[in-house]
Amino acid sequence: MPKVVIELPSGVRREFVELQVRRAIEAEMARLAFVEDVAKRLNLEDEDIKEIEVLREEAWQEFKKELKLG
Secondary structure (H helix, E strand, O other): OOOOOOOOOOOOOHHHHHHHHHHHHHHHHHHHHHHHHHHHHOOOOHHHHHHHHHHHHHHHHHHHHHHOOO
């Protein structure tokens, strides 16, 4: 499993950052489980799932631009 190293600015509590990262990972794992469940129910193939993920990423990039997140 890859590791991420984050440098925290002075005053930023490590425990707070760890909690937020854990929550983000849990949310992403739940999203992946949801996608797998939907794919199974709809009898989607791996290629279908990959195409959906590409479209989701494109939509996310557009949304980020709208929000001026980068």
